[in-house]
Amino acid sequence: MERRSFIKKAGAGIAAAVGAGLALRPRRARAAKTYNWKMVTTWPPHFPVLGESADLIAEWVEEMSDGRIKITVYGGGELVPPLGVFDAVSSGTVEMGHGAAYYWAGKHAATQFFAAVPFGFNAQSQNAWIYCGGGQELWDEVYAKFNLKGFLAGNTGVQMGGWFNKEINTIEDLKGLKMRIPGLGGKVLAKAGGNAILVAGGEIYTNLDRGVIDATEWVGPYHDNKMGFYKAAKYYYYPGWHEPGTSLECMVNKQKFEALPKDLQAIIVAACYRSNMWSLSEFEAQNNKYLKELVEKHNVQLRQFPDGVLRDLKKIAHETLDEIANNDPLTRKVYDSFLTFQKTMNQWNRISEEPYQKFKEL
Numbered sequence: 001m002e003r004r005s006f007i008k009k010a011g012a013g014i015a016a017a018v019g020a021g022l023a024l025r026p027r028r029a030r031a032a033k034t035y036n037w038k039m040v041t042t043w044p045p046h047f048p049v050l051g052e053s054a055d056l057i058a059e060w061v062e063e064m065s066d067g068r069i070k071i072t073v074y075g076g077g078e079l080v081p082p083l084g085v086f087d088a089v090s091s092g093t094v095e096m097g098h099g100a101a102y103y104w105a106g107k108h109a110a111t112q113f114f115a116a117v118p119f120g121f122n123a124q125s126q127n128a129w130i131y132c133g134g135g136q137e138l139w140d141e142v143y144a145k146f147n148l149k150g151f152l153a154g155n156t157g158v159q160m161g162g163w164f165n166k167e168i169n170t171i172e173d174l175k176g177l178k179m180r181i182p183g184l185g186g187k188v189l190a191k192a193g194g195n196a197i198l199v200a201g202g203e204i205y206t207n208l209d210r211g212v213i214d215a216t217e218w219v220g221p222y223h224d225n226k227m228g229f230y231k232a233a234k235y236y237y238y239p240g241w242h243e244p245g246t247s248l249e250c251m252v253n254k255q256k257f258e259a260l261p262k263d264l265q266a267i268i269v270a271a272c273y274r275s276n277m278w279s280l281s282e283f284e285a286q287n288n289k290y291l292k293e294l295v296e297k298h299n300v301q302l303r304q305f306p307d308g309v310l311r312d313l314k315k316i317a318h319e320t321l322d323e324i325a326n327n328d329p330l331t332r333k334v335y336d337s338f339l340t341f342q343k344t345m346n347q348w349n350r351i352s353e354e355p356y357q358k359f360k361e362l
Helices: 002-031 050-064 082-091 109-114 123-132 135-144 183-191 201-209 221-227 254-258 262-296 307-325 329-349 353-359
Strands: 035-041 069-074 096-099 148-155 162-164 178-180 195-197 235-238 247-253 301-304
Touching (some): 035 082, 050 247, 050 262, 082 096, 109 307, 123 329, 183 307, 247 254, 262 301
Parallel strands (some): 035 096, 178 195
Antiparallel strands (some): 148 247
């Protein structure tokens, strides 16, 4: 009888505890702090892949956090100018930004290495350097000066070389050329005698059509078809020597990021990882389809840069990058890390990727 009485009382106690726990859980959920953040981007609102990546990060963060973080995304010009993203996030005016790190060369030269380097990494090697080769730590060091944290949030893969209204047969054909080309690629073009002009994505077609610029690069066939560049330029060149694997970034105000609970920090990082893979996959899935449309439907004249032009550009690129790196110790540190890792990847690729690529279609 005593045992039965004990079991009965224990059972009642457990039931009461479970009931209390269930009763408390909704109250804890309701009491959990919520965050309403803003993300500004350099891209037109909901722009395919690039703007969509920002939209998806916001969607995934809200879903994974069960609504504890809600992020409102603003396209370029909706809240701040497209190239005002860096300052807006750095100052804390908004919490997050989405773009590409080479847009911030005027803030610090080292930022460019976390986006694209002429004759540098493809997407696979860029990921390897950032995630596992010390690149993220260097990125953190550079961005800490501006109260920022940067994360990989996508990759375009190897880009096209751009749209031109004349054929490029020798390096001399680049002299005097006014071309929309950002980042380190723009500096190489300038050293080759061209004029590098930085224009936000939404303004490129108009400038090309009106002759404000003679040529432009953007990304690849999927985007270039949608942007209508085939209506304003005659020749479509490849490969994208200037951007062989351009990273997109999601930047977060460092102070506000570190004030978040650890699980919410991890959710933002996870969403950026997911976006990095999704963006590259979407570009890879779409580019060949739209290249065929450009050539077969719109009669675009596809051209490959001559080997001599690429050799000259590569030599100029090495000279340009060395000069930039020598301007300050931190940029030199980043570039040295990049070169060391590139040498390692080149040695491995010579017995992995290159032989496979050569014979995979046989």
